Amino acid sequence: MSPPQDQHIAHAARLSEAIAALPDLARRIAFILEAVHGRIAFATSLGLEDQVVLSAIDRVDLQNRIEPFVLDTGRHFPETLDLLARSEARFSRRIRVYAPEARAVEDLIQRDGVAGFRLSVEARKACCHVRKVEPLKRALQGAAAWITGLRRGQSAGRGDVAFAEWDAEFGLLKFNPIADWSLAQVEAYLRDHEVPVNALHAQGFPSIGCQPCTRAIRPGEDIRAGRWWWESEDGKECGLHKSPARNASQNQPAEIRR
Ligand code: SF4
Numbered sequence: 001m002s003p004p005q006d007q008h009i010a011h012a013a014r015l016s017e018a019i020a021a022l023p024d025l026a027r028r029i030a031f032i033l034e035a036v037h038g039r040i041a042f043a044t045s046l047g048l049e050d051q052v053v054l055s056a057i058d059r060v061d062l063q064n065r066i067e068p069f070v071l072d073t074g075r076h077f078p079e080t081l082d083l084l085a086r087s088e089a090r091f092s093r094r095i096r097v098y099a100p101e102a103r104a105v106e107d108l109i110q111r112d113g114v115a116g117f118r119l120s121v122e123a124r125k126a127c128c129h130v131r132k133v134e135p136l137k138r139a140l141q142g143a144a145a146w147i148t149g150l151r152r153g154q155s156a157g158r159g160d161v162a163f164a165e166w167d168a169e170f171g172l173l174k175f176n177p178i179a180d181w182s183l184a185q186v187e188a189y190l191r192d193h194e195v196p197v198n199a200l201h202a203q204g205f206p207s208i209g210c211q212p213c214t215r216a217i218r219p220g221e222d223i224r225a226g227r228w229w230w231e232s233e234d235g236k237e238c239g240l241h242k243s244p245a246r247n248a249s250q251n252q253p254a255e256i257r258r
Helices: 006-021 025-035 048-059 078-091 104-112 121-140 183-192 201-205
Strands: 040-043 066-071 095-100 143-147 165-168 172-175
Touching: 006 025, 006 165, 006 172, 025 048, 040 048, 040 095, 048 066, 048 078, 048 183, 066 078, 066 121, 078 201, 095 121
Parallel strands: 040 066, 040 143, 066 095, 143 172
Antiparallel strands: 165 172
16 A cells, blocks of 8 residues: 555655755756656656756766656647757657647547637646646656656746655656756756757747747746746646645746846
8 A cells, every 4th residue: 555645745855855955966866866766757848957957867867767758749849849859869868759649639629629729728728638738647657756857936836846746646756856946057057068959949939838839038028928928827837747835926936038
């Protein structure tokens, strides 16, 4: 029988504290490898932060224990798919691609139309569910832990991201090893390690999701302002990153583009 939720939560809190004491990303990844007995998945959207984490995993995880994967929603920019190929070549490891179920996509479009995600927040979340959340469930099946590139400074809703948390939604540990990094640290790491990045970043896209749901941002805007820009700021997430403890009203302001 698996331990009760509060034991999982307390265990994650201890891991989080231990990671907080490690200043170096490589040591944080090494710590995760030691702490987790079982399959570890790394969810990458090929964003700036995920490229940092992928690069660190490549340097530390010499036995390829950590399995990187990407959710191919079928709506990505060509530049994102190009980066997927360049990243595999650069790091000599396969990034597993999870696609949505064809029948579920067909039914969704039959019901809401090809651009139905603009009809309402509910319709948008239904699209994210079919194209992202359901494939994510398959990607995490049987895993003991997953790693993300979430940072507290990315948006108001991510201000309290922990280094380790119990992900009750999917029933496994979730590690966010660069939770405390600033955007400047991310950019410096990418530069110093010559990590490939999405060509769209140089065109005003700091945060890149699906093509129809992402626009370039202007100076002074929140770095995630270009995601689902027609919706209000509250709860602009796709359902991949939920936390019962997360409360947007208590969070720090997000980073802005200068
Ligand atoms: S980001 Fe847009 S296109 Fe992509 S899954 Fe969500 S609603 Fe659908």
